[in-house]
Amino acid sequence: MSIIIIIFVTAILSLYSGVFGSGKYSQPIAVIGLLVAFAATFYGEVPFFLKYSSMFVFDGTSKIFTQIVIIATLLIFLLGRYAFRLIDHHQSEVYSLMLFSLSGGIVLFCYQNLVTLFLGIEILSIPLYVLAGSNKSDLRSNEASMKYFLLGAFATGFLLFGIALIYGTSGSFDIAAIRHYSLETKNVPTIYITGIILMLVGLLFKISIVPFHFWAPDVYEGTPSLITAFMASVVKISGFVALYKLVETVFVGQLNEWQYVIFYTAILTLLVANIIGILQKNAKRMLAYSSISHAGYLLLIYFNTDSNSVYILAFYLLAYSLATVGAFASLIYVERVSHGSSTFEVFNGLAKKQPLLAFTTSISLLSMAGIPLTSGFIAKLSLFTQTMGTQPVLVIIAVIGSAISIAYYLKLIIAMYFKPGYQELQNAQKAPIIYNLVALIVVVLIIALGVYPAPIFNCLSISW
Structure with a gap:
């Protein structure tokens, strides 16, 4: 909880820095605050906050995912000064809202209560509704904000109704008590299963799983690109970990019921996202469908019975977030x-x-395509290998989806290397030094994790 407070205080300071120098101090404040928060993850929780353990628990798993989202946010913020040059007059608000959203994401790693889960989802989502429309002069940005808000509110209704049904049957919001009810009750009532399905629908919307993905391409295209990068990495990671914790820890007694939902939505996501991705002519929409397809790959983790599955998930999300930042830097x-x-x-x-x-x-x-010598290859290999024993059909479909995705990734690579130069690009100024620095960090990490992943796997307590 102390890390959440550090990020929250940083957001407040970044917001009020807009009073001085038109917000030019907001980025350094945000970066310094993130570095402090990252350093704080290596220390135990402050004893004062242990009395809130019924609501939050910052354990080893929470620490890993918190470090991943802080690293991703830090890299994204380093791109901010150039990306937000057109909106200098309210940069401080943008940074602070992103930090508020980040704090909500970290709540989703630590929740021990369905009320805390709901609060985390709302703290994560509400700033994003504003951020999606932060480019006020662009009609696409306004449209993205409105669509995201309306559909997000609709999905939140499903989540809240599901929580109400779960509470009504189990008699508790505490996930340990609900887990006990899930395991000990032989014939759970239909209303309890309905609550599980409704909660799944709400969370599957947040991570844009087919058929709850229809908002993502339009919202990603209309939202300012730096914020889209944040949504595609940090927000997706937070939503996915929240869902993973819910179904793997809480609803373990109803494994067959929710696995059917995950199985068929995974197949739909892997096929629909990759096939439609080929048809795209806009890089941002293509990356939106890429993000949806990666959510489909990640659904395979729910059929993994290995004790290391949470760490394989962490490595995949790290590899995915690095690739996302690298792609959006040039975009x-x-x-x-x-x-x-x-x-x-x-x-x-x-x-x-x-x-x-x-x-x-x-x-x-x-x-992202899973080509060897990259971190994405190791991530997909680990995920597919662990799932092959339980769901070979799903793994085969995932491999086919990966093969299809290569086609639309190559479109962009061919354009950059083999097409005649875009006229305005030839006369443009060089990218800022910080962009080249971020690009260098990203490419070194992707290749290093792809060639020699053992140190990261060892840090995540995985034998490689």
Whole structure:
């Protein structure tokens, strides 16, 4: 809980820094606050906060996922000064809202109570409804904000109704008590199963699983790209871990009921997202469908009975978040040059103008596709290997989906390296040094984790 307070205080300071210097101090404050929060993850919880253990528990698993989202947010914030140059007058509000959302995400790693789960979802989501429309002069951004808000509120209704049904049957909001009810009750009432399904629907919407994905492409396209990167990485990680903790820890007694839902939605997600991704002509929409497809791969973790499954999930999410930041770094630069366009054509010739950004984007996309010598390959290999014994059909479909995804990832790589240069790109200024630095960090980590993943696996207590 102390880490949440550090991030919350940082958000307040970043917000009030907008009073001075038109918000130019908000980024350094946010970055310093994240570094302090990251350092705090290596220390135990402050004794004062242990009395809230019925609501929050910051254990080893929570620590791992908290470190991953802080690293991803830190890399995203380093891209912020250039990305937000057009909205200098309210940069401080944007950084503070992203930090508020991050604090909600960390709540989802620590919750011990369904009320805390609901609060975490709302703290995570409400700032995003505002952030999606932060580019006030862009109608697409306004549309994205409205769609995200309306559909998000609808999904929250499902989640809240499901929580009410679970409470009505089990008599408690505490996840330990609900777990006991789930295991000890031989014939649970239908209303309890209905509550599980409704909660699944609400959380599957948050991580954009087919058929609850229809909001994602439009929202991703209309939202400012830096915030889209945050949504595609930090928000997705938080929602997925919340769902994982709920079904694997709480609803273990109804394994057959919820696994059917996960099984069929995983198949739909893997096929629909990758097939529609091929048809896209806009890089941002393509990355939206890529994000949806990766949520489908991650659903395989629910059929993994190995005790290391949570750590395989952590490694996959780390690899995915690094690749997401690497892909969006060049997207942000290209959008600035092309005055907001993110079609494949505006990437033409990027390798000649910005070789490091183009190379990082290529490595990031290859990692998303699961090509060897990248962290994405190790992540998919670990996930598929552990799931093969229980759901071989699902693994085969996932492999087919990965093969299909290569087609739309290669479209962007071909545009950057083999197409004639985009005219406005040729006359554009060089990307800021910080972009090249972030790109270098991302590409080194992706390749290092793909070539020699043992140190990370050892840190996650996995034998490799």
